[in-house]
Amino acid sequence: MCESTAQINGNPVCDDWMPSAVCCLQVVASTAVLMILFSSSTISLSYLFNGMLNTHYAVVFAPICFVASLVGVTVVGRLVKRTGRSSILIIILTFLIATGTVLSAFFGGSKAIDDIRHHRNVGFRPFCQ
Secondary structure: HHHOOOEEOOOOOOOOOOHHHHOOOHHHHHHHHHHHHHHHHHHHHHHHHOOOOOOHHHEEEEEEEHHHHHHHHHHEEEHHHHOOOHHHHHHHHHHHHHHHHHHHHHHHHHHHHHHHOOOOOOOOOOOOO
């Protein structure tokens, strides 16, 4: 995309850095996963410190999520090794982040609209209420 749009007199400008940018897909994917880990951990800790986290559910779901993430990393790692395409990581991350964004906006927005209609506080509250 950069190569086709940023040309001067028919000569591509991005020839020097495009191969190195394509080789860094695994670095980009791991950085995105690390950012997601930090943001979700921060949100979980804020719910815990505010007393809005149901610890019984957290004790059950934490090991399940840990095992599921190990299985996912193993499956995706094998898929990348078999196909040789690191772009699978970016496609999966893009899908997950976009889905999470849309669902969060939809459910959070519908809950906020319901709270506004019933004159309730729109702030944080426990998950299972």
